[in-house]
Amino acid sequence: MHGESLAHMIRRLRTAKRWSQQRLAVEICRAVGVPVDSLTRGDIYRYEKGKRTPRDWLPALALALGVPLEEFEAALATQSVAPQTVDDFLPEGEPLAPLRTKQGGRLGMGDVEGLAGRIHGLRLAGDVLAGGDLIGPALRELRSAVKLYREGSHTEEIGNALLSQIGELAQIAGFIAADAGRRDEAQRIYQLGLSAAKQADAETLVGNLAGSLAYMWSNNGEAAKAVQLATAGLADGAPPKARALTLDRLAWAHTQAHEPQPAMRALAQAREALDQSDGEESPPYLYWVSHDELTVMESRVYTELHKPLRAVPILQKVLSRYDVTRTRELALYSSWLAIAYADANEPEESAATAARVISMSGDIASERITDRIQTVVERLQEFAEVPEVREVLEAVA
Structure with missing residues (x-):
């Protein structure tokens, strides 16, 4: 299918065979003779969501699904051109x-x-x-x-x-x-x-809209395209706060594209821009952009890069003073804390944080929160034998 994304292609081929994500993970491992637990259902879920690119597993994917490797490589190549x-x-x-x-x-x-x-x-x-x-x-x-x-x-x-x-x-x-x-x-x-x-x-508004769309693409498996759009939306003449926000979203796009160094560089530039915003007039719609919001993004980047020792203390500090009336954001940001605790091998703390996220999210009609809870639950599966974790998993089930 011309122009089809790699993520969509994997899902289409799997469903055509009527395989579950778990079955595909097993078949990929068998195709190259590695232990069947070398790849998990969660890995397939992330490939199909575009949250991760299976570059090293492409040959095995092609074998398992009976598709020429060139088709996967072509899909991957078009995905990176924007x-x-x-x-x-x-x-x-x-x-x-x-x-x-x-x-x-x-x-x-x-x-x-x-x-x-x-x-x-x-x-x-x-x-x-x-x-x-x-x-x-x-x-x-x-x-x-x-x-x-x-x-x-x-x-x-x-x-x-x-x-x-x-x-x-x-x-x-x-x-x-x-x-x-x-x-x-x-x-x-x-x-x-x-x-x-x-x-x-309205150049500044163009940058804000470009950053917003790029942020959505980053969260929806289109990180390479998001990097290009956020970069295109950067305007040298924009007010410092507006530039900080676009750089913040660029950092997230780089993170989802598995580009840690550009992500950290964009974060540093965002913080520098925000430091210059004191006394500078900004559009009213940027009222919510603050050092705390940048700090939350920084901690989320650290979490995605599996640096929990940096992420946990930052998230703990920011969330302790976060506006409790903004329940959705509080739940979303807390979900990254749950993941960071799991990465730090603190399953009890991860489970307790996950339970708070689930409790806060009960009446919130947000697809983003639903996706985040799924991600946290998948991460907790590794610690299913821990009583506190098992309790959370059973409650969700």
């Missing part, structure tokens, strides 16, 4: 083209300010509510804003102001859609926002 500019990530056509015949009345700055107020309210709601709770209102607001721009009569100045607001709205609506597990829709929303921001010449 465009270099934000324009290359935009869809064809222009969904924001104003209608030739205006159906609405003359729009003014009051309309722009009213839209901005509603967007800010949605953004604040997104701090404490999950994507599943907000997706309906977010999509209705976005459709209404696009209709307002396309059908209303306005000057170029008002039109650009509306486009900027649509870009901001698309950023939060895209985040909400991704959190609700509607990733294809989130991508379309982010791309709509990028189109609007570019038409409005």
Whole structure:
């Protein structure tokens, strides 16, 4: 299948054989004559999610699935090639083209300010509510804003102001859609926002949207493409806080692409940029960007790189003072602490943290939390004989 990702190809071929992920792991090991526990179901899960690339296992995968190795190598090669500019990530056509015949009345700055107020309210709601709770209102607001721009009569100045607001709205609506597990829709929303921001010449907003889409791709097995987009979204003239956020997301993309040195370099640059933000004016939508948020990302990078001795103390310190009303983020960040404890061979602490994550997440309609709980449970399987761990696993089961 032309253009098919390696992750999708593995899943398609496995399901065609009606094999479970565990069966595929066993067949791969048998194909090259290594112990059958050399590869686990969790490894296959990560390959199919794109969270890890099976470079060393490609020949064995080809043997097990009966596919020429060249097909896997071709999929891997296309996966690592990505465009270099934000324009290359935009869809064809222009969904924001104003209608030739205006159906609405003359729009003014009051309309722009009213839209901005509603967007800010949605953004604040997104701090404490999950994507599943907000997706309906977010999509209705976005459709209404696009209709307002396309059908209303306005000057170029008002039109650009509306486009900027649509870009901001698309950023939060895209985040909400991704959190609700509607990733294809989130991508379309982010791309709509990028189109609007570019038409409005809002360079800083373009960078923010590019970083947001790159962050989603990083978490969805498209890390190589995410690195390219986040890099393309970096603007030298952006305010320090905006640049710090894009660099933060670039660090995460490098981490998911298994590029530790570039990840650490981007983290250092993000912290340097944030240190320069004191007294500098930043867009209001960056109100949440802080040293604590950068520190959380730093600890998550350390966790993904299996450096628990660095990750654990950082996470403990930040989470101890984290805003308890932001339950979703508290649960998400705590899940990395559970993984770090497991990597540090502290299964009891890992189990206790996992239990808190599960307890906090009970009523949160967030696909990201569901995925994180699955990841934590898989990591705990190694310690299934530890009573505290067994209790958590049985509760989840």
